[in-house]
Amino acid sequence: MAATDHSPSSYDPNPPTRVRLHKALSRGRQITQQEASDELGVSKRHVRDVVKTLREEGVPVQEAFEDRRRVYYLEPGDWHSEAITLDIPERQLLTLLVATQAARPTLSPTPLAEDLDAASASLEEALGGRVVSFIPAFESERWHFNRATSVDIDPEVFWALKRAIADRHPVYIDYYSASRGAWSQDRKIDPLMFAVRRGAWLCVAYCHERDATIDFNQVGIEQVDVAEEEHFTPPSGYNRDEYFEGRFGALAGGDAHDVVLRIDDELAPYFERKLYHPTQEVSAVEEGIEVTFQVQGLDEIASFVLSWGPGVEVRSPDSLRHRVAVEARAVAKQYS
Template structure:
């Protein structure tokens, strides 16, 4: 064995552990590189001596690195603080303490004059926070670890549609934060397909650390989520067409609502808003939020759902026609 071969193997070991932390043990590396256990142990000893990796329950992960101090301009420091504060407020318990600690370190590293400028500027910028559904930070952390290590998970899930708990076995593919809540994207063995699970509705869970599932090589979390309007990314893509009145047309046209959106301007000032999504049923409440200034043209089932909701609202308020405002 040459020094070049050993150095190349050390780099490859680091790359493997970086991509899949806490998933490789000495036996796995021995089989991967087709060398003896003694050779792998010598490599590990070198990497540990360099402070690059650490071992926990026989598995290897990267050691925490202490980064060299850096400098920020006032706009950069303000941007970091605003972004951190905003995300901490939205993400809830998952990153709240971690972000607070990171922001304190940034504040301590700033020169006094810049720190004073940032504090003054921050007090003059308000970022509104949406309502965030509460959940267990421990559930989030356990699921994140299971996702990285490819461990299957058993959960008791309270479905909003069924209004009753069900026991599921899932293979976690990723986590996403949308519309004020954290969701797990996972393959559900009960439903035989990829589903999303709100973390606040997981009432019990157990990570099966003794097993590992095969993560699908053709699955990309962001690409999968981009197919749907919000979270329902399964099913066949459907084109949705909504006409918006002139009063809201410019606001709709100026927003980025979906990667597939197309805007068609009409002579009367209205627009046709087109998107191609899976799970178009999720668009119902979005369309309703614009009241009579939005009209679904396609598909027919979504148009019927909006009409049914409008009829029920009229019945609830006891009006058959629009009341005259004094």
């Protein structure tokens, strides 16, 4: 079903009063009742009736009082841009449509998911019978992407961090660290970017407590207070594109290691046709293949090795070999 369109009209040369007011509010304006009355040429009482009508139509008009004046506005998430026209080939239009399908699993834990569904429906409706090489309404039946496994993120946390990243404001958070099993209160961080690693939505931030750039799982953030009077500069040496290099999975930190694995013949094809890490190298050895990785930290590569069972053996480093052996014995003991 196509989403209801509450966007202000851009085509009617004599739009209704409610459309004119909606359009003004949708541009981010805060309009007093007197200003609306003057600009629309109606009484202040009629302005109140127009606002009521907009709300009944699903437009979330907000109001506040400033210096004893009634002010109407929309939250930033409810603003509308001017109409956008794309003049691109149909294959690129198809790519955009498929991209909305592919993005759903990643965005599903976030408040962006609902807006994506609405945007996808609007795109399908806008394309309608205007394309000939594909049928927009049928494309959703031809693609399947698995939903992310993350727990849903608190919308207030998500949007507060999003605004802080955009405006470079530090924030104070209450954060639960699953690895330490402990809470930290009023922890000051400078949020730098969002990232998705192995289905987990992270906020990469400079932590003033640790004096380091680290990852915070957004699921563990319970409270966000934005220091709007402060601004930060990204730490020296921080590079968004290089930040995750050397990481095997979602976790940051740890020393660099050269990991060598021996893979049985039965499992060799999986490593020969799939890249599990940017540094992965494969070479033939007796009874299988040898795979090498250059990684930071051993936590996630240990879990990765254990997930393959006896068909994957750690050759080096010895610390990883010992760790996998201890965990494997513990699992065997639990089921013996």
